[in-house]
Amino acid sequence: ETGVTQTPRHLVMGMTNKKSLKCEQHLGHNAMYWYKQSAKKPLELMFVYNFKEQTENNSVPSRFSPECPNSSHLFLHLHTLQPEDSALYLCASSQVGSNNYGYTFGSGTRLTVV
Amino acid sequence: AQKITQTQPGMFVQEKEAVTLDCTYDTSDPSYGLFWYKQPSSGEMIFLIYQGSYDQQNATEGRYSLNFQKARKSANLVISASQLGDSAMYFCAMREANTGNQFYFGTGTSLTVIP
Numbered sequence: 001e002t003g004v005t006q007t008p009r010h011l012v013m014g015m016t017n018k019k020s021l022k023c024e025q026h027l028g029h030n031a032m033y034w035y036k037q038s039a040k041k042p043l044e045l046m047f048v049y050n051f052k053e054q055t056e057n058n059s060v061p062s063r064f065s066p067e068c069p070n071s072s073h074l075f076l077h078l079h080t081l082q083p084e085d086s087a088l089y090l091c092a093s094s095q096v097g098s099n100n101y102g103y104t105f106g107s108g109t110r111l112t113v114v
Numbered sequence: 115a116q117k118i119t120q121t122q123p124g125m126f127v128q129e130k131e132a133v134t135l136d137c138t139y140d141t142s143d144p145s146y147g148l149f150w151y152k153q154p155s156s157g158e159m160i161f162l163i164y165q166g167s168y169d170q171q172n173a174t175e176g177r178y179s180l181n182f183q184k185a186r187k188s189a190n191l192v193i194s195a196s197q198l199g200d201s202a203m204y205f206c207a208m209r210e211a212n213t214g215n216q217f218y219f220g221t222g223t224s225l226t227v228i229p
Contacts, residue, residue: 045217090157103161105160107158108157108158
């Protein structure tokens with residue numbers, strides 16, 4: 001596999017459930033990110049991991065819990081979500097320090113909280 | 115202030131015609147990068163083109179070119195010879211050297227190519 005892979009592609013969960021989103025990058029990048037994309041809003045940066053260390057947490061509620069066990073994998077653990085958390089969750093990776101480190105995105109997980 | 119502004123929520127273009135998607139940005143950092151991404155209905159964000167703040171020439175990638183006007187702080191995307199597969203959301207983004215990893219994204223422009 002190449003690029004950035006996200007699973008699952010679609011997820012429907014109740015407000016009392018616990019689920020996890022998975023992201024895997026096959027590009028040898030050293031940074032990974034979680035973004036939230038809601039309808040008619042700009043992409044919201046949630047978490048940044050640089051060399052497996054979390055470097056940013058943009059005031060994200062504690063019901064979202066990231067985990068980065070190694071530089072290739074990133075998880076987003078979800079528990080007791082609210083309906084307003086329904087959105088497209090995008091994972092991205094980049095090579096920080098290169099001349100042009102644009103993001104490579106995954107296909108996203110479309111989350112619906114019922 | 116918004117870091118990235120895209121003022122066209124929706125655009126239509128005839129197949130085979132050219133279209134320009136507008137993007138203005140706000141930064142005081144002399145070193146920055148500008149990016150355009152395409153997001154089809156499938157959800158994936160696809161990188162299209164990059165322009166560095168010190169690049170002397172406008173970036174081009176196939177049918178995509180970036181009209182970089184530094185003094186006006188604009189970085190418009192030009193798509194030539196539009197194809198039906200170009201119908202998608204298009205996002206302009208910026209990374210500043212002094213804010214490290216963070217990208218700033220605009221609200222996007224929805225492009226529809228009409229046969």
